[in-house]
Amino acid sequence: MLHAAPTAAQKRAAFRAGLNSGKLQRFPGAFNPLSAKLIEREGFEGVYVSGAVLSADLGLPDIGLTTITEVAGRAQQIARVTALPALVDADTGFGEPMNAARTVQLLEDAGVAGMHLEDQVNPKRCGHLDGKDVVDRDVAVRRISAAASARRDPDFVIAARTDAAGVHGLDDAIERAKAFADAGADLIFPEAMTGPEDFEKMRAAVDVPILANMTEFGKSKLLDAPTLESLGVNLVIYPVTLLRIAMHAAETALREIAGEGTQEGLLDRMQHRRDLYDLLDYPAYNTFDQNIFTFSV
Ligand SMILES: C[C@](O)(C(=O)O)[C@H](CC(=O)O)C(=O)O
Numbered sequence: 001m002l003h004a005a006p007t008a009a010q011k012r013a014a015f016r017a018g019l020n021s022g023k024l025q026r027f028p029g030a031f032n033p034l035s036a037k038l039i040e041r042e043g044f045e046g047v048y049v050s051g052a053v054l055s056a057d058l059g060l061p062d063i064g065l066t067t068i069t070e071v072a073g074r075a076q077q078i079a080r081v082t083a084l085p086a087l088v089d090a091d092t093g094f095g096e097p098m099n100a101a102r103t104v105q106l107l108e109d110a111g112v113a114g115m116h117l118e119d120q121v122n123p124k125r126c127g128h129l130d131g132k133d134v135v136d137r138d139v140a141v142r143r144i145s146a147a148a149s150a151r152r153d154p155d156f157v158i159a160a161r162t163d164a165a166g167v168h169g170l171d172d173a174i175e176r177a178k179a180f181a182d183a184g185a186d187l188i189f190p191e192a193m194t195g196p197e198d199f200e201k202m203r204a205a206v207d208v209p210i211l212a213n214m215t216e217f218g219k220s221k222l223l224d225a226p227t228l229e230s231l232g233v234n235l236v237i238y239p240v241t242l243l244r245i246a247m248h249a250a251e252t253a254l255r256e257i258a259g260e261g262t263q264e265g266l267l268d269r270m271q272h273r274r275d276l277y278d279l280l281d282y283p284a285y286n287t288f289d290q291n292i293f294t295f296s297v
């Protein structure tokens, strides 16, 4: 009730254990705190807080317009209500290496389990679009080492994302991944891998866990969970999937209401009031209230 039971420290420890378990950790993108509760109930290992979703939620494109305050605030709202670890998209760290260091501390304070930091230039772009660019490798390494050294909780996971495959090719992405691991990254996020061969090469090159981004309508072939696990991928994110599904359902509903003059025909495609209350743990709040109001001295 009010707040999920495990502490941030416990969630970070669980995240690290999951990354070292040899089992694929599945982190769908939570588009709000409520959807994080659904992800937990359906048995996933963690939730992802996507920059693309967060900016779309604000009615903005994903081009680095959001601030660390907005990201940390939303991440905290999401992390607070779920027992699962949350991995947050920290884009480029919101500036120079010093900003990346501050980003780590603000996200630690927000109670999340980890974040990823990418090597794109500011302003960044979606990693699956053409025309993006990356900073030099040593600048990117400085971002990662600044982030790693700013941690106060050694269990807070720093993931290093490289967008270099789509700019300079896979070999450069691999060189960067190795350098980021040496600089203290706990997890490598190779962006825009085209298919299994790319993951195989990345897997062979680094000793730390790796992440697969299974975003739709982008550059990556959608590989299923057993395939990813067999490739040695440790974590998969489905960053925008739930938002895309929810927005499509909302659009369909609006058209039905506009066309039919009623939502009656949609009832069996809705989350029932009962299920919503169940997900919110409504009865626990009633009990809490009753205990307060019946308290006597
Ligand atoms: C993972 C990502 O960084 C995100 O913000 O969710 C995006 C996803 C997307 O735009 O499809 C990315 O891959 O750049």
Ligand SMILES: [Mg+2]
Pocket: 050, 051, 052, 062, 089, 091
């Ligand atoms: Mg992003």
